[in-house]
Amino acid sequence: MNIRYSRLVTAGILAATFAQVAAADIIRGQVTDASGEAPLAGAIVRIEGLDRSTTTDRYGDYRFANIPAGDYTVSVSYIGAEPVSQTVSVQADTTLDIRVGSDVRYLDNVLVVGSAAAQAGAINQQRASDAIISVIDSDGLGNFPDTTVADSLSRVPGLSIETDQGEGRYVSIRGINTDLIAASINGVRTPSPEDRRGVLLDGVPSDLLDGITVQKSLTPNVDADSLGGVIDLKTISAFDRDGRFIRAKLEGAYNEISEEVSPKATLTYSEVFNDKLGVALSLNYQNLAIESHNNETGEWDFLDNGTAYLNDDYEQRWYDLTRERIGFIANFDWRVDENTELYLRTLYNNYEDDEVRNKFEFRDLGDAEDDGTVTADSQTLPLNEMDAEVRKRREVRKIQTYALGGTTNRDAWQFDYEVAYAYAEEDDSDNHDVTFRFEDIQDAAAEAGLTDSDVTIDFSKPETPKFSGALLDLVYDPSNYFMDAFEEEKTVNEDEEISARFDVTRDSLIGDTPVSWQAGVKLRDREKTRDANVIFHEADDLNLADYVGADYVSGWRLANPMPAWPDPDLTAALRNGAGPGFELDEDATNFDSLAEDFTIDEQILAAYAMGTFDIGNLTLVAGVRMEDTKTDLSGNIYAEEDDPENLQTRDVSNDYTHWLPSVNAKYAFNDKLIARGAYYAAVVRPSFGEMAPFTVFNDDRDELELGNPNLDPYEADNFDLSLEYYPTELSVLSVGVFYKTIDNAIYEATYERAEDDDGNLVPLSEFLPTVPVNLGYLDPAQLADVEEITSFINVGSSDLYGIEFNYVQNMADLTRALDGFLVSANLTLTDSESELPDGREVPFLKQSDTVWNVAIGYDKGPWDLRVSANYRGDYVDELMGEDLDRYTDDRLLVEASAKYKVNDNIQLYLEGKNLTDEPEYYYFGDERRLSQYDEFGTTVVFGARLTY
Structure with missing residues (x-):
């Protein structure tokens, strides 16, 4: 939109807003x-x-x-x-x-309790909204159906999740990945403890929430930093209920792989004093035992005849961890008088993984191309190196939000105001990783008198390859392994944001048409820092046999035996360089500690003006939002094996402004049929790790990797049309289509310096203009030997479109014979296309073509039952190359729950998660080419809830 024209429109709306006279x-x-x-x-x-x-x-x-x-x-x-x-x-x-x-x-x-209540609450909020939203509502007693926020969101039309250790972690909306959508807690943007914008939603316990809203079409009074939508987590308030409310939950979760019972407890208290002051407190604790079995590969390639072969490593990984969550909410609401309400909303969440990961790695399997035999289902080759590794780490993630604000009404005017502080931290400062290596395996085989020193890898079951050969007896002997490296990490990522907003609303009439005018300003000041500190030690004569506890992992599910060594408790004694013969690897320590540190300050000043017009059966919300962005970025320029005194710092500043119009229309043909249409413009800044101004040379100075602080933000025009039909008292049938055209999508790209006919590198003057990244801050001498440059770039226009279907039905509305039965189903079909600089067309990352959910419930008398299935189609996880892109395979999860109300105060429940024992599978280009395979097992949850 033309900036001058936009300013005129904004000024006109503001003038109309403040020209109204209080009436009636x-x-x-x-x-x-x-x-x-x-x-x-x-x-x-x-x-x-x-x-x-x-x-x-x-x-x-x-x-x-x-x-x-x-x-x-x-x-x-x-x-x-x-x-x-x-x-x-x-x-x-x-x-x-x-x-x-x-x-x-x-x-x-x-119904103020149970699934029917939650269903009714969600349907009514969706119907009443002026924007296109989806709602997950708790029942009248604040009970949520899932452990984590991400798991609950997987049931929303158009949403899918990425998992970590079997739990939902990141959320995608309509094929837009988590870095391009926004999450907030009580309207306050949630910071990210990682070096990205995407927010981990497995850290916030759902027991602390009273509802979740996914806003898929934005209005001008909403931050415009999302291409797919905004996920708002609504925590409890004392005024959600009348009088005193106390709830206690105690449960255990049993997983078939870990064979442990994990405790969880929640205590919630709220009370309203004198109809004026509301106090709501909630404390949640969980100690979850997780064990997962994994195998994965590095990369694949093709022989000249087109046969695919594994040309890198194969790893088996055993994860044994305890995931502890502690969440606390303290919310205070004060109704000063009938015109003013003030609030203080606080959330503190501590999420801690105490993890042990053993890795058993078959290295350098690419020798099969020249020295082995490759078929469609196997490859045989000489094995040269093996690694046995253990990592023991304590990773702590914290998320905190604090918001102080209120609302004041004066006749036809309403004033909303808030100041907020949000903080997130990821602390990896208690972490060690030790690798023992078996080298010169062929020499050891000759000494052992083996006539056949090859191994054969059978890929007939591609998810779980099986190794065979006489050489494996040596491979599984820990006395053949000696220490290769000992690594300790003390890395901290921090994300801090201070914000303030002020909004004013004026109800008025234009003729007989009610109009609500609204305008506001908001300031967000954010600082993101990464401080990596990694220490490497080396020792040549430490033998693995001295660091063996148990021999093999009990109950291992995959094809090859999995050693339980090295023992993490024994290797922990080597911390701080305490091992005999330890030497500090200064080059590796300096490189990993300095190369990718950064600090990014981001300030966003926003202002908007909008009007909500009630024109008979038509409700129209239209306006414009302005967001001015200023960034100050600082990163390091460093070369591997260089002296830290030669470290250089690069500082970059950017400033840009966007004018973002939006229109949302709702037309009620009658009480049962509603049509909606929406358009909004959005802008999403690049991820922090993409725009951080780090510059890293390898030790030969022929490869360069750098962030790109000059990236343009994503810009999108978003269109929606939908039709909702409410045929009976508690039902909805809806269909919606959406289309997004996105400019400046960001992808990682690598540029290789060509050679002339004589095999010499072409001059830099010819190579550098082909790289669309600013390198002018580097001395030409630093670039003289560079043959390969990897960075992040913007590409042209991308398109994403799809259709959503949603059906919710109380079966008693159809026939009294099915009284108590509830049915819900939704289906989302999407497609997308982006063109890379080399002309290759690819879908948007993390975008599933098909997502669907089906649930059947029964809620009557003391029983509340539910069986549900969630399906997510496969999607591109990472771009690797033609026919070798990394995909996440499709996945179907089945769950069930049964709740029994003993009386008005006590409820017992039993839940089953991942009932079909569905694994997670990733592959390179084709399902026959393993990238990663994880098994998590089935979990049974049992518990009791006391409500007073």
């Missing part, structure tokens, strides 16, 4: 269930005769301004209950509270 009276109130204790969010409240409507907020509150004095009929529509109407006489500031549903709590129309 106000009507406000709260909508609850029949008991009066459970506020209902998303209820549609109408003033008949005035054609005025609004929706209730999370506390069930609604408010109308500019209402002429007189008598009116106010109606409430809430899916899952019969409509309710009441008359009211409006004089000045009038209060009207409305209850819907039956007279008996827990039964009939509005």
